[in-house]
Amino acid sequence: LDQRARSLHDGSEAALSMAFDEALPYTAIATLLREISVKYPSLELTLLNGTATEVADYVEQERASVAFHFDRGPARACFELRRIGSVPxxxxxxxxxxxxxxxxxxxxxxxxxxxxxxxxxxxxxxxxxxxxxxxxxxxxxxxxxxxxxxxxxxxxxxxxxxxxxxxxxxxxxxxxALPRLSVRMLWLQGRPLGATALYVQQRFAELLLDSTA
CATH class of the missing domain: 3.40.190.10 (Periplasmic binding protein-like II)
Structure with missing residues (x-):
């Protein structure tokens, strides 16, 4: 409880649900999860996996707070999005x-x-x-x-x-002349990202870069 209270005081989420495109580099995801477990030991984490379309659905259905997937075309009007990297x-x-x-x-x-x-x-x-x-x-x-x-x-x-x-x-x-596949992060409009989600966004972008260098 003390750890949870400190996290909330610091602006970190007490719980976070994330959805990942099944085709994203697993080494980057696995490293991210290990680092989250150390940095946020009291975080209640939910992971969902699926196709690019399915993980977007999870966010729209509010089953996931954020989703990471390959850019498969225009995003729905309900989403905020940010490009975080690319994969060859x-x-x-x-x-x-x-x-x-x-x-x-x-x-x-x-x-x-x-x-x-x-x-x-x-x-x-x-x-x-x-x-x-x-x-x-x-x-x-x-x-x-x-x-x-x-x-x-x-x-x-x-x-x-x-x-x-x-x-x-x-x-x-x-x-x-195949271009690299763009990877983006999605979340619902009007839902500001907490400190934990912002960390995940930044760190996953770094890990994607490392895994595809």
Missing amino acids: QGVFVAVDHPLADGRTVRRKDLVGHRQLLMHADDVHEVAYSPRVWRSDSFYSTAEMVADKLGWAVLPVNIAHYEGYRQALKELPCPAL
Whole structure:
């Protein structure tokens, strides 16, 4: 109780609920949680995970105070948002896919193979192939790539995840000129961020930078 009282006196929240996009770098999230446990030992913390759309829903439904997710298009009018970093992405196939022969891949090479696309409301990813499958989860997409069902553009941290590291190969494809995926923080308009949420925002931005350097 004394610790909780001191936290409130310092402007820190007694409780905080956070939602994370499942595709964000896990090493950055894990480090953040360890540091929170030390810095705010009496904090009552709730963690939620989901797709980019789901974590935004959690904030709108007031199940989470803040959410961190990949920028998947315009934010809803009810949100305040702040860009906190970015993550590299690349073109990936299974290690024994016909395109995984070491040569530089051109757009016309990709056209002849099924493309696995991320699907999100009001966001239309660029389809380079006439044959397309869609999923709302990067992990599900990575699984399909590993099963040789097609190629996909994935966050590099997903492709390097232990379960996929040996199964996937990144293709050199300068023609696509893929930008980094923007990561943003969301919270409800009219809800000022407390000291703990502000710390989380700043520290997670630093950890994202370190994890993708």
